[in-house]
Amino acid sequence: MNAPMLGPQDTATRERKALGGLWKFRLDVDGLGRAERWFAGPLADAADMAVPASYNDLVGDAREHVGEVWYQRTVRVPRGWADQRIVLYFESATHRATVWV
Numbered sequence: 001m002n003a004p005m006l007g008p009q010d011t012a013t014r015e016r017k018a019l020g021g022l023w024k025f026r027l028d029v030d031g032l033g034r035a036e037r038w039f040a041g042p043l044a045d046a047a048d049m050a051v052p053a054s055y056n057d058l059v060g061d062a063r064e065h066v067g068e069v070w071y072q073r074t075v076r077v078p079r080g081w082a083d084q085r086i087v088l089y090f091e092s093a094t095h096r097a098t099v100w101v
Contacts, residue, residue, distance in 0.1 A: 007089070008089055015078070016089075017075075017077075020051050021051060021073075022048045022049070022050060023048070023050075023071045023073045024042075024043045024071065025049030025055060026045060026069065027061070027065055027067075027069050028067060031068060043070055047059075049071065051071065051073075052091070055069060088101075
């Protein structure tokens, strides 16, 4: 029997901030998001999507979608993190992810 893999834990030198909840979500059916710079502002025509979740199971026209999807959320960074190295850890990015901060 394999032991479960341990993820990051809070320690004296590491503080985590969970980012689950409602995010803005949009399918990129035509693959235009990067060229149209969807990352540069509020995500137009977006729906609310629970994270973590499987969008393929929740959005009717996404069941067979293969391609990019976009998630967007505003995050407040704790003041104590100023001038600190911040690492983003994604538990459910299964294939590829590009992240704009």
